[in-house]
Amino acid sequence: MGGTLRSVNRVLLGLAGALLLALGLAVLVAGFDLPRHLNFSMPSGWPWTAPDDALLTDGERTRWRSESWWWPAVIAVLSLLVLLLLWWLLAQLRRRRLGEVLVDTGDGEGALLRGSAMENVLEAEASGLPGVDGAAVRLTGRRTAPQAVMGLRLEAHAAPGPVLGRLTKEALEHARSSAALEKLPAEVRLRTVKHRPERVL
The missing domain is CATH 3.30.70.1350 (Cation efflux protein, cytoplasmic domain)
Structure with missing residues (x-):
């Protein structure tokens, strides 16, 4: 159990770190308008390249609201995420047994x-x-x-x-x-x- 928990911790921390790093870099690039100042272009389809850009447009944010499956899917995903976070937190609080x-x-x-x-x-x-x-x-x-x-x-x-x-x-x-x-x-x-x-x- 201890080895499995350590592996899960490493994977979760690695994913969280990579996600936060990517988000932070995206904020810096767009917030300081680096593509214009440094004369480079972002990949095609990149949603946020300038200080005034929105990550999600109004149309993108409300695109699926009229679909009957949208809110059940959102609630299910968020519930699963909360359960996973609670499991991870309880696993951290419990003292590991030595194998x-x-x-x-x-x-x-x-x-x-x-x-x-x-x-x-x-x-x-x-x-x-x-x-x-x-x-x-x-x-x-x-x-x-x-x-x-x-x-x-x-x-x-x-x-x-x-x-x-x-x-x-x-x-x-x-x-x-x-x-x-x-x-x-x-x-x-x-x-x-x-x-x-x-x-x-």
Whole structure:
């Protein structure tokens, strides 16, 4: 997902940049009346060559309004554009999941470890700590410098301090050393298990 999102970002940014660059150059050429001052001509059919020219004439702007398909087509295109922009925005706001971690094998080559495998190991070890009822782990960052985003459900009696201490010294340290990483920073979110009250007769 991360690689696909990066590719989509590059394509969208490239298209947006090219479109804005072309529009900016067209504005400069027409606004400063460069064809007349520099004695060159624009391609035939170019709609905007002088400061007083309109990009679209009144006839061109109102040409299709009388057609029954015009407004549904406009609304459909704009709706699709809004949905695509919302999807892209939400994809940017969501933190990317790391697909693989580069492990230093000591031979100069390295090996790739699946991010999901490392997440599963961290989840299992964190869930087994005293006072922890369950854990969820997501790796983010780069494959050479991963970061862990962890959510822990604590038992009602558990103290956060000791749990975080053991998590750092055991689960995170084991994962860091097994992947031969210099460091493995983690963001830990804690919540307590809420038990439903029971009536005592």
